[in-house]
Amino acid sequence: xxxxxxxxxxxxxxxxxxxxxxxxxxxxxVMVMFAFALExxxxxxxxxxxxxxxxxxxxxxxxxLFSLLLLVQRSFxxxxxxxxxxxxxxxxxxxxxxxxGKASALAVQLAALEAVLxxxxxxxxxTELRAGGVVLLVAxxxxxxxxxxxxxxxxxxxxxxxxGRETLLPLLLLPVVAPVLIGATRAVEAALGIEDTAIxxxxxxxxxxxxxxxxxxxxxxLAFGPLIDE
Amino acid sequence: MxxxxxxxxxxxxxxxxxxxxxxxxxARARRATADLPEDAKPWT
Amino acid sequence: xTTPSTGTRATRALGGSALGGVxxxxxxxxxxxxxxxxxxxxxxILYVHVPSAWLAYLAFVVTAVASGVYxxxxxxALGWDRLAGASAEVGVLFMGITLVTGMLWGRLTWGVFWEWxxxxxxxxxLFVTYIGYLAVRRLGGTHEQRxxxxxxxxxxxxxxIPLVHWSVRLWRSLHQEATVLRPDGEVKMDxxxxxxxxxxxxxxxxxxxxxxxxxxxxxxxxxALEDRGLDAALAARRAEATTVEVG
Numbered sequence: 001x002x003x004x005x006x007x008x009x010x011x012x013x014x015x016x017x018x019x020x021x022x023x024x025x026x027x028x029x030v031m032v033m034f035a036f037a038l039e040x041x042x043x044x045x046x047x048x049x050x051x052x053x054x055x056x057x058x059x060x061x062x063x064x065l066f067s068l069l070l071l072v073q074r075s076f077x078x079x080x081x082x083x084x085x086x087x088x089x090x091x092x093x094x095x096x097x098x099x100x101g102k103a104s105a106l107a108v109q110l111a112a113l114e115a116v117l118x119x120x121x122x123x124x125x126x127t128e129l130r131a132g133g134v135v136l137l138v139a140x141x142x143x144x145x146x147x148x149x150x151x152x153x154x155x156x157x158x159x160x161x162x163x164g165r166e167t168l169l170p171l172l173l174l175p176v177v178a179p180v181l182i183g184a185t186r187a188v189e190a191a192l193g194i195e196d197t198a199i200x201x202x203x204x205x206x207x208x209x210x211x212x213x214x215x216x217x218x219x220x221x222l223a224f225g226p227l228i229d230e
Numbered sequence: 231m232x233x234x235x236x237x238x239x240x241x242x243x244x245x246x247x248x249x250x251x252x253x254x255x256x257a258r259a260r261r262a263t264a265d266l267p268e269d270a271k272p273w274t
Numbered sequence: 275x276t277t278p279s280t281g282t283r284a285t286r287a288l289g290g291s292a293l294g295g296v297x298x299x300x301x302x303x304x305x306x307x308x309x310x311x312x313x314x315x316x317x318x319i320l321y322v323h324v325p326s327a328w329l330a331y332l333a334f335v336v337t338a339v340a341s342g343v344y345x346x347x348x349x350x351a352l353g354w355d356r357l358a359g360a361s362a363e364v365g366v367l368f369m370g371i372t373l374v375t376g377m378l379w380g381r382l383t384w385g386v387f388w389e390w391x392x393x394x395x396x397x398x399x400l401f402v403t404y405i406g407y408l409a410v411r412r413l414g415g416t417h418e419q420r421x422x423x424x425x426x427x428x429x430x431x432x433x434x435i436p437l438v439h440w441s442v443r444l445w446r447s448l449h450q451e452a453t454v455l456r457p458d459g460e461v462k463m464d465x466x467x468x469x470x471x472x473x474x475x476x477x478x479x480x481x482x483x484x485x486x487x488x489x490x491x492x493x494x495x496x497x498a499l500e501d502r503g504l505d506a507a508l509a510a511r512r513a514e515a516t517t518v519e520v521g
Contacts, residue, residue, distance in 0.1 A: 171409060175403050176430075178438055208437075212437055226423075239378060243378075247367060252488075259488055
């Protein structure tokens with residue numbers, strides 16, 4: 001059942017391509033605007049990195065979080081348009097399956113977006129990958145995505161629907177994902193070797209992200225039903 | 231006391247904010263209980 | 275008819291004591307207590323800042339517990355939901371006071387209004403989180419919907435706090451040099467200073483209880499009014515329907 005919900009969401013995206021045509025360009029523009037705001041000539045560190053290179057991981061995750069808001073709203077807008085969410089509930093769809101399905105579809109879109117953002121950083125910020133850090137990078141990428149998708153689906157369910165609620169989503173969601181922002185940024189910094197950070201230093205940060213993903217994966221499964229029941 | 235401004239200011243902010251909030255709660259309480267018959271108030 | 279209010283003799287006594295406590299706090303905090311060796315007069319701010327912080331945390335604990343009781347008890351009595359909401363509102367008030375007085379104290383002691391250390395950052399996070407909780411309470415719907423939604427949100431917030439605290443602590447431990455250069459934020463208090471702090475805590479606790487009682491009763495009254503309004507509207511609609519049928 002969760003698979004059906006996930007496939008349905010992905011098919012809607014495949015047909016409408018809203019994430020592809022709107023959210024992705026938005027994320028890209030955000031990356032460009034970060035450069036406008038932050039690119040400056042004097043380099044603060046002695047390791048030869050420019051400011052943008054130093055903050056690139058943080059900027060990638062920031063752009064991801066802003067895009068997450070849009071993706072979550074989109075995920076629930078497609079239900080709200082025809083009252084589909086209520087219809088699904090009335091039809092007896094298990095809220096757990098609904099949550100897992102929507103979260104999975106969201107995770108797929110989010111993961112793809114993050115990969116593109118990393119590419120943008122490689123192109124625009126002068127970021128360089130390093131071979132030893134790839135495992136940490138991929139692990140962080142996947143785990144953070146799962147955590148963000150779970151939390152996004154959970155609070156998205158609450159903020160969806162009735163008018164005047166959509167503006168609630170950023171207020172609720174952004175503080176909650178603070179641990180992911182902190183952890184994932186530091187982990188990616190270690191993976192990329194920003195300021196010669198050792199890769200080993202990044203794994204505790206991955207731990208933070210992993211705990212978050214597990215906690216809110218479980219929390220989401222439990223809380224989604226009560227939250228959307230109207 | 232050179233820092234008197236900050237210190238007095240802290241007390242003013244703290245107690246002032248509480249006072250303003252208390253005032254608003256009481257005003258709201260008066261409005262809400264105005265039309266309520268006695269039996270609806272379990273605390274009396 | 276008696277004057278409309280949420281007060282009783284007990285709450286008036288409570289309020290009187292609270293005011294008395296505030297008077298003592300002003301007397302000791304601003305007057306009798308000595309100045310600190312290292313921090314001079316700025317330590318006086320702590321007699322307001324520390325009690326405010328403690329009460330804010332207490333308020334949020336009460337919100338979390340009341341939310342849990344509402345959600346997991348069989349009766350789902352709305353009184354618990356209202357307690358959770360009232361306590362959160364007062365908690366946000368005290369948290370705001372904590373942040374502002376903390377900034378003023380920091381300006382005097384450290385020279386800066388803000389520091390990205392673990393405690394301050396987590397406090398700011400808590401503040402925003404519970405503002406979000408209050409926003410969720412205003413989403414509308416039936417009392418039960420409001421209660422269930424906000425109870426879930428409150429418990430998720432409780433789940434979240436250790437995560438945030440942990441990640442922020444880890445994050446700020448990277449920046450050790452900043453804290454080493456700063457003068458120690460901990461104040462050694464003795465005698466009269468401790469007593470002033472104690473007075474502050476007692477005064478603020480009395481204020482907290484008084485505020486929560488009144489806020490909760492006001493909520494109960496407003497909920498009751500809403501129910502009556504709803505009943506009246508339903509009755510009117512029914513009456514309307516029958517007259518149309520007859521006519």
